[in-house]
Amino acid sequence: EPEVTQTPSHQVTQMGQEVILRCVPISNHLYFYWYRQILGQKVEFLVSFYNNEISEKSEIFDDQFSVERPDGSNFTLKIRSTKLEDSAMYFCASGQGPEAFFGQGTRLTVV
Amino acid sequence: GQNIDQPTEMTATEGAIVQINCTYQTSGFNGLFWYQQHAGEAPTFLSYNVLDGLEEKGRFSSFLSRSKGYSYLLLKELQMKDSASYLCAVREGTQAGTALIFGKGTTLSVSS
Numbered sequence: 200e201p202e203v204t205q206t207p208s209h210q211v212t213q214m215g216q217e218v219i220l221r222c223v224p225i226s227n228h229l230y231f232y233w234y235r236q237i238l239g240q241k242v243e244f245l246v247s248f249y250n251n252e253i254s255e256k257s258e259i260f261d262d263q264f265s266v267e268r269p270d271g272s273n274f275t276l277k278i279r280s281t282k283l284e285d286s287a288m289y290f291c292a293s294g295q296g297p298e299a300f301f302g303q304g305t306r307l308t309v310v
Numbered sequence: 311g312q313n314i315d316q317p318t319e320m321t322a323t324e325g326a327i328v329q330i331n332c333t334y335q336t337s338g339f340n341g342l343f344w345y346q347q348h349a350g351e352a353p354t355f356l357s358y359n360v361l362d363g364l365e366e367k368g369r370f371s372s373f374l375s376r377s378k379g380y381s382y383l384l385l386k387e388l389q390m391k392d393s394a395s396y397l398c399a400v401r402e403g404t405q406a407g408t409a410l411i412f413g414k415g416t417t418l419s420v421s422s
Contacts, residue, residue, distance in 0.1 A: 242353060247408060
């Protein structure tokens with residue numbers, strides 16, 4: 200069964216450093232998303248991407264965040280200058296209809 | 311504003327039936343979703359309702375009443391592996407690729 204894959208599974212970075220989280224969505228899907236979940240809290244929407252552009256973003260997705268689809272298979276989330284409060288599980292998701300299918304996540308720890 | 315409410319915790323025994331309720335107040339509505347999330351893992355899609363009524367999928371069923379802003383997830387013949395968080399989520403936007411707004415989730419513990 201096709202699945203969304205994310206790398207790395209864990210990332211530890213120093214405050215102020217840039218990180219890139221990588222995702223390979225399911226191949227025939229058209230909609231791509233990033234969500235995050237701070238430990239013990241609810242899943243929060245960051246951004247959605249369709250037709251090679253951002254279709255919606257939340258207040259969390261400020262100028263420190265960016266997304267790219269550099270080729271036909273990868274979808275990346277970049278955080279330019281990480282803060283302690285960026286520590287969370289970051290989930291990539293994709294879909295071709297109303298449902299979104301989630302990857303296993305990247306646990307980002309900012310120290 | 312957006313508000314999605316679910317009970318924080320529920321407990322049940324193997325073989326039983328449990329109903330997890332969700333109420334929502336959102337500025338728009340384009341579908342209600344239920345996801346299962348085991349600790350430390352990704353949310354897994356369970357069901358989707360956009361019209362009023364009951365959707366059945368094996369041991370799991372989901373119900374929606376748009377006029378009441380209410381949904382429930384019904385789990386039958388509970389198994390130990392059903393111990394997980396169950397997340398209610400609403401899509402507000404009119405297009406398929408818009409955000410899912412999640413509730414805080416209901417942690418279900420199934421005991422033998």
